[in-house]
Amino acid sequence: MTDSAARLANDFIRQIIRRDLAQGKNEGRVITRFPPEPNGFLHIGHAKSIVLNFGIAREFAAADGVRETRCHLRFDDTNPSTEDLRYVEAIQEDVQWLGYDWGEHLYFASDYFEEMYSFAQELIRKGLAYVDSQSEKEIRERRGTVTEPGIPSPHRGRSVEANLDLFRRMRAGEFAEGEHVLRAKIDMASPNMLMRDPLLYRIRHVEHYRTGDEWCIYPLYDFAHPLGDALEGITHSLCTLEFENNREVYDWLVENTSVPYRPHQYEFARLNLDFTIMSKRKLLRLVKEGDVEGWDDPRMPTIAGLRRRGITPQAIRTFCEMIGVARSDSRVDMGKLEYAVRDDLNQKAPRVLCVLDPLKVVITDWPQGKTDELEAPHYPHDVPLEGSRILPFSRELYIDRDDFAEDPPKGFRRLVLGGEVRLRYGYIIRCQEVVKDAQGRITELRCTHDPGSRGGSAPDGRKVKGTIHWVSAAHALPCRVRLYDRLFTVPDPDAAAAGRGEDGDIRDFLNPESLEVKEGALVEPSVADDPPDTRYQFERVGYFWRDPVESEGDALVFNRIETLRDTWAKVGTKLAAGGVEREGRDAPARRKGRDGSEDGAAGEPHAGEPGAPPELPPEVKARATELESQFQLERVDAEILARDAEVERFFRVAVEEWPDGALPLANWIINELPPLQGDRPLEALPFGPGELAELVELVEEGTISSSGGRQALEVLARDGGEPGAIVERLDLAQISDPTVLRPIVLDVVEAHPDKVKAYMTGKKGLMGFFMGQVMRETRGKANPEVAKGLLSEVLDG
């Protein structure tokens, strides 16, 4: 597998969509949405969501059984005090720049205010919402805590008429902010805090950037979001993990209002990237406090920042596909983004020469005033693009200061006194003399050249290890180069700040060296003719492009998009670590690895001790003891059965049906039933203890295999029925006859000669593979002992 990106993504969300499609849900529609709040700029975490949502719409358009796919852009603008048109515009620009198109499906939650108002009235009429007139503080205090239930509002019992009237007057502007709110009437004792009568509407006498002063009541997220989704016919509403608890409210709302569609919410892990932050609020603060130059500062993780830095939309999309989509909290290594950026630019960036820190080189045997025009290709041999430019070569040149060493570290392949080096596309030169100023600083190198090496190849075929970049002093263009590094000094600034307690501040972990400006850099003259948005590789240095903001007019200001991989810098770091006083080029500039992670974990707590059994209510314990002695069950099993009276009853009735089957019945009830049960109560199952007993007995007596038993149980749990009949209908009778099984076993073995060889040479784990094949062939009907015996007979000789 050389191209992982080519492999179609199959994350859990796409699996759900495929499943829904296969089951004919939503009439073959796959409709997603990206729902930003216009209260800040989008960042790379949003890019993950954009690529997911728009990517799904694009991808599934061609899938089987699909009638329609699309992805909406919906502004979730229900909070007038933080939102602004300027953000709406910036967000649209960012989404488009990333390469996505919402077509005509641009929506605003604020466009639904009237409809939402009607849904609120509907809830009131159904007795499912009420106007609460407690103060904000009272509401908060009476919500209870995670361990204690809340206290119902004294206004919870208001009549439908009173609620309707009050709500109408809220809208009419008769009340001040905070005087009343509209609340859903759900459950003040719910273990899910969000279900404790969530607020639906609040009064805000604030002008909304779109609806002006048309409204003075505004819906809250929990109310507006599901309704917006439903109104737009969203089928799969994808959001991040922190909204997990909100799903219960979401479902409650779409089930209790007469919305046209029934959308479903699925949550995935938001993106966390090392050495940066993703909170819009915190990013806004960096902007406001001047820590960065704006939302589009190239150090920012914002789309605008990445764009200004020079990163391409393709690189961001690739990155998003590389990191995948899952449900576990994660933190992605910067290296992954860097890889995506380099991989993209390597394929398209023309190569040019630029000297960041110039050191003068005089070619003493080069005639004064003579200029040689060298043709240099824009791309290396392995990039399939054409193009070249002219590189002027003259007596006075500049090279980068760290491409010369008076006292070279081991392995140094660049210029040294008395040594040779190749000037890229130019000549091989030899350093004859080092000129220093009064302070001992090197000011000039005096070199001679090999006239026969024009273009860089030695006429006599001698090996010149080093090749360095250079510019001609008389022709080079002065420029400013901005080198960016990570914004923070620690991988997880939020955690680091939190680790400092109350007054922890992420700004304490800002990297003071996140921007280094090279004022006196010199770039080859050819760049003057290029389009201003050209992304270059400055050979041996990194990828750069002209800063679109600072490069007004002729000013040449370059941003470093990304460094090149630099194995020499790594050697330098290692040498330094080994106590050798040497530094590779740039070595200290980039901190690799997870330094700064502070507090080394001392004294890991030990996991896995058996641990005291959970403290059960005495009554449960007593019933467990009873079960334990009555049926000779293991204590743990007895307790599991006793924990739920309904489960215990189920078990007891089943045992009545089959008195000898207590143990297997307990096993099946404990281990096999729960996953099939889902969230249905036992009583809601389409079968009872009698059927289970019958089924388990069929397994125990060998009529069907345990695998067959599980298959039958699946059917039983789904459709109900009579076990014997199911076994009959599905043809699940166990195959224990060796004469029947043997040919199947032989077939399986013959079909996999390579596996057999591997097995013979010791890979015994393959027995599971062969068993699996036999089971597959027999649809789980093979008697495992017999099959295994046969297999072992064949394979082990």
Added chain:
RNA sequence: UGGCCCGUCGUCUAAUGGCAGGACACCGGUCUUUGGAACCGGCGGUGGUGGUUCGAAUCCACCCGGGCCAACCA
């Protein structure tokens, strides 16, 4: 602490009861007029303990660790 969710190489992510695989990173090598790219090879993982099963990363129980929830934010 109540509820919900999540634990797979250093990192991200597959395997949906049947061979623990890929990517990034790292290490070594080949090649090289970029210490780039490419290519080849290597290192390295199912949090723990029990149980169910012929077979468990996957199902069950407990433990450990992590996340989210007590805004009139989203």
